[in-house]
Amino acid sequence: xxxxxxxxxxxxxxxxxxxxxxxxxxxxxxxxxxxxxxxxxxxxxxxxxxxxxxxxxxxxxxxxxxxxxxxxxxxxxxxxxxxxxxxxxxxxxxxxxxxxxxxxxxxxxxxxxxxxxxxxxxxxxxxxxxxxxxxxxxxxxxxxxxxxxxxxxxxxxxxxxxxxxxxxxxxxxxxxxxxxxxxxxxxxxxxxxxxxxxxxxxxxxxxxxxxxxxxxxxxxxxxxxxxxxxxxxxxxxxxxxxxxxxxxxxxxxxxxxxxxxx
Amino acid sequence: xxxxxxxxxxxxxxxxxxxxxxxxxxxxxxxxxxxxxxxxxxxxxxxxxxxxxxxxxxxxxxxxxxxxxxxxxxxxxxxxxxxxxxxxxxxxxxxxxxxxxxxxxxxxxxxxxxxxxxxxxxxxxxxxxxxxxxxxxxxxxxxxxxxxxxxxxxxxxxxxxxxxxxxxxxxxxxxxxxxxxxxxxxxxxxxxxxxxxxxxxxxxxxxxxxxxxxxxxxxxxxxxxxxxxxxxxxxxxxxxxxxxxxxxxxxxxxxxxxxxxxxxxxxxxxxxxxxxxxxxxxxxxxxxxxxxxxxxxxxxxxxxxxxxxxxxxxxxxxxxxxxxxxxxxxxxxxxxxx
Numbered sequence: 001x002x003x004x005x006x007x008x009x010x011x012x013x014x015x016x017x018x019x020x021x022x023x024x025x026x027x028x029x030x031x032x033x034x035x036x037x038x039x040x041x042x043x044x045x046x047x048x049x050x051x052x053x054x055x056x057x058x059x060x061x062x063x064x065x066x067x068x069x070x071x072x073x074x075x076x077x078x079x080x081x082x083x084x085x086x087x088x089x090x091x092x093x094x095x096x097x098x099x100x101x102x103x104x105x106x107x108x109x110x111x112x113x114x115x116x117x118x119x120x121x122x123x124x125x126x127x128x129x130x131x132x133x134x135x136x137x138x139x140x141x142x143x144x145x146x147x148x149x150x151x152x153x154x155x156x157x158x159x160x161x162x163x164x165x166x167x168x169x170x171x172x173x174x175x176x177x178x179x180x181x182x183x184x185x186x187x188x189x190x191x192x193x194x195x196x197x198x199x200x201x202x203x204x205x206x207x208x209x210x211x212x213x214x215x216x217x218x219x220x221x222x223x224x225x226x227x228x229x230x231x232x233x234x235x236x237x238x239x240x241x242x243x244x245x246x247x248x249x250x251x252x253x254x255x256x257x258x259x260x261x262x
Numbered sequence: 263x264x265x266x267x268x269x270x271x272x273x274x275x276x277x278x279x280x281x282x283x284x285x286x287x288x289x290x291x292x293x294x295x296x297x298x299x300x301x302x303x304x305x306x307x308x309x310x311x312x313x314x315x316x317x318x319x320x321x322x323x324x325x326x327x328x329x330x331x332x333x334x335x336x337x338x339x340x341x342x343x344x345x346x347x348x349x350x351x352x353x354x355x356x357x358x359x360x361x362x363x364x365x366x367x368x369x370x371x372x373x374x375x376x377x378x379x380x381x382x383x384x385x386x387x388x389x390x391x392x393x394x395x396x397x398x399x400x401x402x403x404x405x406x407x408x409x410x411x412x413x414x415x416x417x418x419x420x421x422x423x424x425x426x427x428x429x430x431x432x433x434x435x436x437x438x439x440x441x442x443x444x445x446x447x448x449x450x451x452x453x454x455x456x457x458x459x460x461x462x463x464x465x466x467x468x469x470x471x472x473x474x475x476x477x478x479x480x481x482x483x484x485x486x487x488x489x490x491x492x493x494x495x496x497x498x499x500x501x502x503x504x505x506x507x508x509x510x511x512x513x514x515x516x517x518x519x520x521x522x523x524x525x526x527x528x529x530x531x532x533x534x535x536x537x538x539x540x541x542x543x544x545x546x547x548x549x550x551x552x553x554x555x556x557x558x559x560x561x562x563x564x565x566x567x568x569x570x571x572x573x574x575x576x577x578x579x580x581x582x583x584x585x586x587x588x589x590x591x592x593x594x595x596x597x598x599x600x
Contacts, residue, residue: 123411125391140380143372156467162481166467167469168465171462171463181526222387226421242570245585245592249592249596251580255580259561261483262597
């Protein structure tokens with residue numbers, strides 16, 4: 001079983017605070033971390049390997065310092081890491097990112113399963129996982145809560161939906177994006193962390209993966225961000241209520257009625 | 263498809279909404295999208311088409327036209343009864359290539375967000391996720407797509423000038439449906455599912471709908487959400503009574519989910535769902551940043567907590583200092599009394 005886990009380095013949120021004026025979250029001097037959903041994807045890949053044998057390759061696209069997230073994956077059981085890093089990838093949207101990752105997966109070769117987090121918490125698009133599947137023309141399962149019944153030819157996956165779930169039987173090779181419910185990730189050991197620091201992480205450029213220049217980076221991206229703006233301000237006139245339970249309840253119900261909810 | 267000249271772009275016209283059709287029912291988000299897309303089609307002086315794929319989809323055509331569509335494009339096939347992304351994507355790509363719509367939008371639901379990226383990549387066009395605003399650039403007719411990123415801290419406006427169709431998924435509950443008008447006239451175009459659309463590599467074995475306990479946070483106007491301050495799983499029974507009384511849904515913080523008090527499908531926040539309800543009542547939720555990014559776009563936030571100083575109480579529009587186990591029963595009494 002050869003599994004590729006795609007991971008992304010994203011800004012951390014632990015240092016973020018609420019701006020008292022705008023009532024929105026500000027992130028200053030933020031750290032970079034592994035996208036939270038990808039941690040579950042790494043754990044799932046390692047669990048499958050531990051059960052059935054094989055290897056787990058962690059794959060990331062980003063600036064040179066994104067090797068940190070690959071080392072985190074190595075510290076919890078991934079066997080190797082590959083970083084796609086090249087100025088030519090800069091400005092890639094989800095189309096171009098999916099294309100680059102799919103090309104890298106083809107170059108890795110012999111891959112049975114690609115695991116991703118359901119979305120990255122910075123862009124929140126959830127488009128790269130299915131994008132990789134479409135580029136490779138492999139079947140996909142998104143919002144996966146469980147992967148079971150793995151055989152040589154395929155597996156069963158439980159997909160979460162708004163109104164319940166379903167079970168799919170999928171043939172390898174395939175792409176699966178996971179939600180948090182799928183497992184409880186292990187904490188890396190100190191020894192794991194130290195060992196991961198020593199691993200040489202190959203850096204692949206656009207040329208290494210045979211990417212066509214017109215399909216990566218800003219030029220290869222159909223979408224363009226033309227403007228960014230702060231979100232609308234929240235109302236500043238917060239109302240604070242103290243009193244008996246009945247008094248509090250009366251105020252809340254009055255507000256609900258104003259919103260025509262009650 | 264690449265359309266980097268005016269002549270190529272001119273080959274694409276009309277606005278398409280891809281319907282969400284489940285168990286014989288068109289989902290609410292589809293009518294919201296028809297409402298929003300009606301304005302886009304009018305601004306482009308073009309037609310609004312609604313594509314509906316599913317088992318029994320032809321029965322939906324009337325309601326789609328009443329909801330604002332000029333044309334219902336129907337693929338009705340029993341093999342579409344269950345959601346196989348690959349099959350629906352293949353059929354949609356084929357239809358897009360045949361009819362060349364200028365804009366394609368779909369609900370940003372779990373199914374929409376699985377299906378449409380596959381379509382966009384295969385059709386070689388751009389896609390914007392989870393939009394909360396759509397408009398037409400008066401200068402060149404491009405679709406301007408606005409969406410929150412970084413957990414709602416930035417609103418980004420995105421365009422896709424050189425590819426057609428322009429595609430977007432749209433957040434449920436943000437756009438407004440038109441009042442259904444049964445007298446509206448429209449056409450029905452029937453297309454078939456072709457053998458080439460059908461993937462042999464994926465089979466949906468079993469589908470479980472939990473309509474009784476459905477956790478449709480994305481669709482809810484009212485969400486009451488519980489956290490560590492509930493002190494145990496029984497608190498959620500009380501929240502459920504309040505949600506039921508107001509036709510809403512129950513949410514939860516990560517702390518409550520990780521404590522095993524309620525299932526993950528209720529989790530709001532960075533590793534759960536992002537919600538945008540009219541009212542969000544946070545009960546005993548201190549307001550970790552990871553939770554706030556999932557709910558700070560709700561219109562009106564009420565917090566109930568014994569401690570007045572938590573981040574959630576600061577964020578809230580209405581901060582109620584009190585014991586939720588006393589306040590919520592009083593609310594239920596008040597709601598029942600009138």
